[in-house]
Amino acid sequence: MSPRSASVNEELRRRSRERLLGATVELVAERGYEATTLADIADRAGTARGLVSYYFPGKRRLLQSAVHRLMHLELAAALERPPRARDGRERLARAIDAVLGLARDRPxxxxxxxxxxxxxxxxxxxxxxxxxxxxxxDTMARYGSADPESDYRLLRALLMGAVVAVLLPGAPMPVERLRAELFRRYGLDWELGVPPGPSPREGFDTPAR
Known part of the structure; x- marks a missing residue:
């Protein structure tokens, strides 16, 4: 049997890494961080325990990569969902909804x-x-930002703050209210994206851009 090519080995490594990331998301969502071991993750992914340490320098880093991958996949799916969003305002609305949806659905x-x-x-x-x-x-660029890099960083900060507000133990804020505030800031109509319900009209006056 001839040895595998470099491209085949690379594809196998990619698949192993993605299985580990997927298993991490599943197990932490089911059991919590402390109750999930690296051995559990390797077993769920169907890989050798040593591969976890080969790809990731610890459980905390593995979890961050796993959640970032999940967020990327969810955001990409939202942006590409038919009918495909080409308008920058619709794309930004979908991006906000995707991130808030993760906080709501995977607390x-x-x-x-x-x-x-x-x-x-x-x-x-x-x-x-x-x-x-x-x-x-790219979403900020299509939205019309003159400085996509700076505006992306601000959007990231606002989304992180909104996620924390949704998840704050003992004093969570409703997704609808946070969505309304973000949509107001960016001049987005409530009907864009995937509205979680009727518009909370009280105090929701979308400014013109």
Whole structure:
């Protein structure tokens, strides 16, 4: 049997890494961070335990990469959902809805992710985060930003703050109110994206851009 080519080996490594990321999201969402071990993740992914350490320098970094990959996939799916959004305002609305939707639908996972970012190791700029950043930066460019890089960073900060507000133990804010505030800031009509319900008309006056 002839040895595998470099391209085949690279594809196998990519698949192994993606299985580990997917297993991490599943297990942390089911059990929480502390109850999930690297051995559990390897077992769920169907890979050798040593591969986890080969690809990732620890569980915290693995979780950040896994959540960034999930966010990238969710955002990409939202932007490409038929009918495909070409208008910058529609794309920005879909981006906001995708991120707020993760906080609403996967609270344990996203709360764990946000808590990890605030710890000593901080924010991880991994390949998965960079893909997510590219989509958000491109969204701001299509929205009409004169400085997509700076405006992407501001959008990221606003979305992170909104996610924390949704997940804040004991004092969560409703997604609808946070969405309304973000839409107002960017001059977006409530009907864009995927509205979570009727427009909260009280106090929701969308400014003209």
């Amino acid at each position: 344990l996972l996203m709360r764990t992710h946000m808590a990890g970012i605030l710890q000593e190791d901080g924010f991880l700029q991994c390949p998965d985060q960079q893909r997510l950043a590219h989509l958000l930066r």
